[in-house]
Amino acid sequence: MxxxxxxxxxxxxxxxxxxxxxxxxxxxxxxxxxxxxxxxxxxxxxxxxxxxxxxxxxxxxxxxxxxxxxxxxxxxxxxxxxxxxxxxxxxxxxxxxxxxxxxxxxxxxxxxxxxxxxxxxxxxxxxxxxxxxxxxxxxxxxxxxxxxxxxxxxxxxxxARSEAKIIGHRQRGRKEFRAIQGMPPASRVKRIGYTRGYTAIDWEEAKMLRRARAKVVAGRSLSGIVKEMKEQGIVKPNGKPYLVADLGRLLRNPAYAGLRVFTRDIEIEGKVIPKGEVVARGEWPRIFTEDEHYEVAAILAKNKSFSADHGPKYLLAGILVCAECGTRMSHGWKPSGKKRKDGSKVVIPNYHCQISRGGCGRVSRSARALESFFLDLTYRAIKRLPVVVEKVVDTTGDEIRRQQRKIDDAVKAFKDDAIDIVTLADIRQDAQAKIASLKKEQKVKPKPLPIDDADAFLNSKDVGKQRDTIRRFFPVVGVKPAGGNGVRFHPDQLVFPEDAK
Ligand SMILES: [Zn+2]
Known part of the structure; x- marks a missing residue:
């Protein structure tokens, strides 16, 4: 099977x-x-x-x-x-x-x-x-x-429907009841820190959580803590290192203070408790006190989101990959050893293969050298392109979205009894045929570059647009190790995909 x-x-x-x-x-x-x-x-x-x-x-x-x-x-x-x-x-x-x-x-x-x-x-x-x-x-x-x-x-x-409904209702009711009673959440996987079913504390994992919590409260960053854990060989049950997002999620979880939350809004004695809010005190052993939980949760809430989308934009993020292990390279800063007059250390921006993201950590190159190389290369690539007499505005994507909306609207209208099923089927068939042909067209029609003028590209202040333009010429570029400290950047250290020139 x-x-x-x-x-x-x-x-x-x-x-x-x-x-x-x-x-x-x-x-x-x-x-x-x-x-x-x-x-x-x-x-x-x-x-x-x-x-x-x-x-x-x-x-x-x-x-x-x-x-x-x-x-x-x-x-x-x-x-x-x-x-x-x-x-x-x-x-x-x-x-x-x-x-x-x-x-x-x-x-x-x-x-x-x-x-x-x-x-x-x-x-x-x-x-x-x-x-x-x-x-x-x-x-x-x-x-x-x-x-x-x-x-x-x-x-x-x-x-068939009422049978399914009864089953669903029964399950929902049971889950709500379990929550209000403060019973541990039913989970098919073992929660970190506990044995299966929250019956007992897993002491090794609980120790890790308590230490990490103490460090956050002491003002340490999650990334620093995660790095230390990795060095100490502390890994997730699946053998992979903890990521910043993992640790943040764990430390924010009220379950470790024995607090029960529910995944939907829930009504208790006429009062609606929004999803994610505490509905009851649980009966399982706690790893943090409630004060400890609220303390760490408040500190983490003040931190910015851990998602890379909200961070600053770097020109070659998402384009460069480590040629040794294939991991996407991260942007970072490295002390250069030099000091400024005021005694502060000079840091140099770089792109590197990051171990905490699952990389080998063997490749790191100066961001300035790489970025100016790609700006120049892309500048010349745009120059080589034939002059576009008329600016092409590609509206195919918008039109596909519009047709999709038409279907959604029709489904809604049908549900509201505004149109009948035959009309719905007509509209759907018509829109789907249009979407199919638009998608074909989209494949044939080259999309215009985000910035199609070479000088405008070079002088743009919009890093995101510059990056999207570079990406159109060079979607993925591998970076090889330099082969020694202090070796200057050279294009030979890059690996271009076969079809890109
Ligand atoms: Zn690597």
Missing amino acids: TSSSQRPKRTEDIFPEALSGDRAYLVDGDMSRQPCVFYFRKSIGDDFATQVLRCLQYARGAGLRLDTSVGIEGVYYDDDKSGSKDIERPGYDHLMSDVMSGALSGRFIIVRDQDRLSRRESSVLEEYHVITELSKVRTFSSDGREIKDDLTTGIMAVL
């Missing part, structure tokens, strides 16, 4: 060995039989095997032929996805897109039961009926019933 996270790539992984003969019978032989395809959806507590078996049996009995020229050898499938939730179903989307494009015209879709298609609101199934009918595709469940816009199908859908 493959694990649930791995998608089988070929249908041999879905069809049990024992059924290979039945499958061959459906694929080979009399080609004049009515062609069909299968849709399987594996949900929690279900498997592919019984769906395969039932669909094969039905198709054989009904004298059908499995059309392996469409889908994945005649099959569309989704793993472990619940039809009642609004989550991705790539197999279903693939199926619907083939239905709409006419690729399945005249074919039958076979499912084990109706609820493999959808347990969601009836509009999904209604839309399914309209689209399949327009595209001349018929659907059967393995008991031989045609799934179409009729009373039986409607009743079946209502039954």
Whole structure:
């Protein structure tokens, strides 16, 4: 058996060995039989095997032929996805897109039961009926019933839905109850600092958390603490070093002070407690006191966001990678050993392969040398380009977004009963066709450079735009070690991708 996270790539992984003969019978032989395809959806507590078996049996009995020229050898499938939730179903989307494009015209879709298609609101199934009918595709469940816009199908859908709703409601209620009672959050993974299920403290991990907390309170930076931990060989349960973001998240977590929060707004005795706020004192052992928790949380809240997006923009960030290990290079500062008149140390900006980001740490080059080299190289590259007589304004992306919005609006209008299902299907089909052709066009049409004038590029004060322009010529550039201290920067130390010049 493959694990649930791995998608089988070929249908041999879905069809049990024992059924290979039945499958061959459906694929080979009399080609004049009515062609069909299968849709399987594996949900929690279900498997592919019984769906395969039932669909094969039905198709054989009904004298059908499995059309392996469409889908994945005649099959569309989704793993472990619940039809009642609004989550991705790539197999279903693939199926619907083939239905709409006419690729399945005249074919039958076979499912084990109706609820493999959808347990969601009836509009999904209604839309399914309209689209399949327009595209001349018929659907059967393995008991031989045609799934179409009729009373039986409607009743079946209502039954499946209410069943899903009851299950969902029961689970939600149980979770809220656990939270209010101060029971530990149900988690499939072991929380750092505790044994599984918060039953006891994991002393080694708790010691790490307490030390890190004390250092933050003493004014140390998270990155400094993370660096020390790495040097001491303290790693996450998966063996990887702690990152700044990991440590920040851990230290902010109220669970270590035995405080229970809930992931949604929750109503307790008529009072709504917003999600993420403390709903109860927990019953599990605590690693921090409440005061200790609130103290460290307040200090960390004052720090800037740890996300790189908000930091200063560096010209070659995201472009340079370490040629030794492939890690994206970080911008940093290094003391040069020289001192200014006032005694302060001179620091030199650099790009380096950073160990705390999983790199080898072996490559570091002066930022000034690299940046002026790339500015000059890109300047000359723009100069070489033919003069653009008319400035091209590419609006393809905007138009794609506009068409997408049109679909969203139509879905909303349909839900509000402002338009009917046929209109929705029309609008959707029309917009999707336009998006498809726009995307094709987008591939052909070269996008204009963010800055297309060489001198404007050189003199621009907008580092972000300069970087985007450089990136268009040199998306990724490797940087090799210099081969000794004090070796001057030379372009030979760079590795350009084959196709970039
Ligand atoms: Zn490296």
